[in-house]
Structure formats: structure tokens, C-alpha cells
């Protein structure tokens with residue numbers, strides 16, 4: 392049997408997520424992001440298409456590197472206004488049964504004790520369908536909002552992250568034993584104090600002396616996602632992540648990242664095949680190739696290159712307004728998204744220029760869309776899997792919700808006919824759906840499992 396492709400719908404609690412300007416399309420509904428009905432419709436649609444999850448990005452701060460100001464981002468709704476992603480999850484869980492929820496949360500700015508309880512709460516309310524995308528941020532504007540002047544340096548954010556993970560593992564895995572909760576009305580004992588453990592942690596960055604406030608949730612530790620592709624980011628991912636997003640621009644680049652990640656994971660004693668790796672994809676599909684290309688042209692007329700440049704400038708820490716159109720873009724050390732800058736400089740065979748970047752920004756982002764009939768799109772997705780070794784795709788939206796609806800109605804059946812996509816959900820928690828029955832918790836070889844008390 393061919394391996395099944397994994398799919399996440401990639402979204403964010405805002406108007407403009409990745410493809411900027413498309414909110415101005417007459418059929419786009421993303422400006423209803425602040426209503427429950429909008430999210431519940433997306434969740435139902437993703438579950439109708441048997442998607443593994445909805446993956447919610449998040450960022451703290453504004454995109455203010457381009458032309459030295461946030462004006463372009465604000466005008467074009469480039470991830471501002473932006474609401475909290477975690478609060479959407481129970482609303483979407485209420486109208487679905489199987490869909491997973493990957494929620495992004497930045498560990499640089501929130502104490503682990505508070506965060507661990509929020510995730511446990513979500514894991515309870517979703518019946519074990521929650522995942523956490525571990526990010527450390529890349530915007531100085533976030534640091535300024537939180538009482539610092541600049542963000543911590545790139546690699547040191549991951550060092551802090553390693554200790555943060557140790558603390559949350561201790562809370563999720565080590566504070567309550569499996570048989571701590573009795574719920575015994577006759578004996579008048581809800582939970583047995585001797586089965587709870589105080590977590591005493593005195594580290595370089597965190598100090599804590601507390602029991603975890605939540606009783607054990609179905610997965611205890613949420614499914615761990617990560618998206619850093621720099622060398623330090625990959626070491627972090629190989630140690631902690633169960634799902635990884637790679638963004639390598641080209642297939643050759645992506646293949647290199649995937650191979651490196653799996654090798655590093657094996658170095659940490661983990662099963663390299665047990666890490667689920669997603670590449671980003673943007674799809675414009677219609678019943679025929681000609682209709683899809685017409686649709687692309689229609690969408691394209693609403694795209695915003697200014698919004699795309701505002702986004703990419705802050706992602707990389709490079710103000711692209713300072714470049715002439717044909718001047719090669721140079722690598723320079725930044726504390727932003729190192730891997731995104733590497734992808735267009737040191738890890739690119741040909742030099743990138745602003746002209747090449749703009750040329751690529753067909754739909755208001757730096758990701759070129761896959762455009763075609765269901766057969767053409769399925770061919771392309773399968774080719775990506777075969778050539779890069781990724782397990783699936785993080786599908787970003789274009790004109791919403793119609794882009795997700797079209798994918799579900801047109802591409803999913805084509806993938807199913809080819810035997811490369813599931814025809815029903817597996818039972819169980821999100822981790823069991825990804826890893827197999829009986830695997831609701833972190834596997835024994837995962838570093839987090841070492842903090843268990845029986």
C-alpha cells in the first residue's frame with residue numbers, strides 16, 4: 392500500500408496570513424476571522440476532506456522592517472489585526488470529531504507553568520486532538536511589546552527553548568501519576584495526594600516549585616510541532632519535534648533538510664521515520680487546467696506585492712526596499728528567520744534579486760502556487776513527496792474559504808483514487824492518528840518521556 396499523504400490546513404487568526412492582498416477579492420471571507428461561524432465552517436470543511444489538522448500560525452509583534460515602518464503591513468492586513476489562536480480551538484473542536492489542531496505559541500514570552508495549563512486544558516476539551524507548534528519568535532517588535540528592547544539572539548532562543556521544554560515535560564509527564572485521579576465518590580477521594588509530585592526546577596532561565604494544575608489529559612504532552620530550519624533550529628527539532636514544517640523553496644533544498652532532520656533525530660535515539668515532515672503548499676485548482684489558470688489570473692489581480700515584501704522583510708530581518716531590482720541579495724547575520732534568508736542566499740545555487748523575488752510573488756507571497764486540474768495538482772504533490780521525502784503538506788489558503796473547499800472537493804478524491812490519501816479517519820488522539828493505535832503518549836525514546844514518574 393502506498394504511504395498516505397498527510398494534510399494540514401494552514402491558517403492564522405487574522406485577515407492576511409501568507410497570500411497577501413487576496414482579502415480584497417469579492418468572494419474572500421477572511422475579514423470574518425473575528426466570528427465563530429467563520430472558523431467552524433473551515434473546521435467542518437477540513438474534516439469533510441479528512442485533513443489531519445488545522446494548523447494555526449501566530450506571531451507576536453508587527454512587521455515593521457520594510458521601509459522602516461509597519462505602515463505597509465497595516466494597510467495590507469499583513470498578520471495585523473491578529474487575534475489569539477488558542478481560543479479558536481474549543482469552538483472548532485465542538486463541531487468536529489477527528490480534526491487535529493496545531494496551535495502556535497511562542498515560548499520566549501510566557502512562563503511555562505501558565506502555558507502548560509493552557510495546553511492541558513485544550514487537550515482535555517478536544518479529547519486529545521491538540522498539538523503545539525513551538526516557536527521562539529523572530530520580531531524585535533514583539534520584544535518591545537513585552538518589555539525588552541530587542542529579542543534574544545537567534546541561537547540562544549533555542550537554548551532557552553530546551554530548558555523550557557524540560558519544565559513543561561516535567562509538568563505534563565511527571566507531576567501526576569497515571570492513577571492519581573480516583574473520582575471515588577463513596578470514599579470521598581477525588582485525587583490521591585501521594586500520587587502527585589511537586590516539580591522543583593532550578594535552571595538557568597526558569598525556576599519553579601509547583602504541581603501541574605491540570606489532571607493528566609488524553610495525550611499529556613500535546614503533539615509537538617516545530618518549524619525552524621536553521622542548523623540550531625534543526626537540532627532543536629530533531630530532539631523535540633514529532634511534526635516538522637520545512638520550507639526549502641526548491642525540492643533539492645527540501646530533500647537536504649528532510650535527510651538532515653531524520654539523521655539528527657536518529658542521533659537522539661529516535662525513529663527517524665516517526666517524525667512527520669510537512670512542506671508548505673499553495674494550490675489553485677479547478678475542474679480543468681485551463682480553468683485553474685484562469686482562476687490564478689483572477690486571483691493574481693488582487694494580490695499585493697507590497698504586502699508580500701512587508702512580510703518577507705520582517706521574516707528575514709532584511710529591508711528589501713533598500714535593494715535595486717537586479718542587485719543580488721546578500722546574506723547577513725540577523726536574529727530573524729535565518730533559514731528563510733539562507734534559502735535565498737547561501738543555500739541557493741543562483742543569486743536571488745528583488746526582481747526574482749517579486750516575480751515569484753504571484754499571489755502575494757514568496758511561495759509559488761501549484762496550479763492545475765485535480766490530476767495535475769495530485770501529480771505535483773506526489774512528485775514532491777517522492778523527490779523530497781516529506782510526509783505531507785501544510786496547505787495555505789488563497790481566496791478563503793473557497794480554496795479549501797475546492798481542494799476538498801477536487802483534489803482529495805483524486806488522491807484517494809490513487810490510494811495515497813485516507814478514506815476515513817483512524818480512531819484515537821491526534822498522536823494516535825499520526826503514529827498508530829495505543830500511542831496516545833510520547834514514545835519511550837522521546838526525551839520528554841524521561842520525566843515520567845511511572
Ligand SMILES: Cc1cc2nc3c(=O)[nH]c(=O)nc-3n(C[C@H](O)[C@H](O)[C@H](O)COP(=O)(O)O)c2cc1C
Pocket residue numbers: 447448449450451495497525526527528529617618619620621622623624625636637638671727728729730731785
Ligand atoms: C511553515 C512555517 C510556519 C511557521 N509558523 C510560525 C509561526 O506561526 N509563528 C512564528 O513565530 N514562527 C513561525 N515560523 C518560524 C519558525 O518557527 C522559526 O522561528 C523560523 O523558521 C526561524 O527559525 P530558524 O532560523 O531556526 O529557521 C514558521 C516557519 C515555517 C517554515
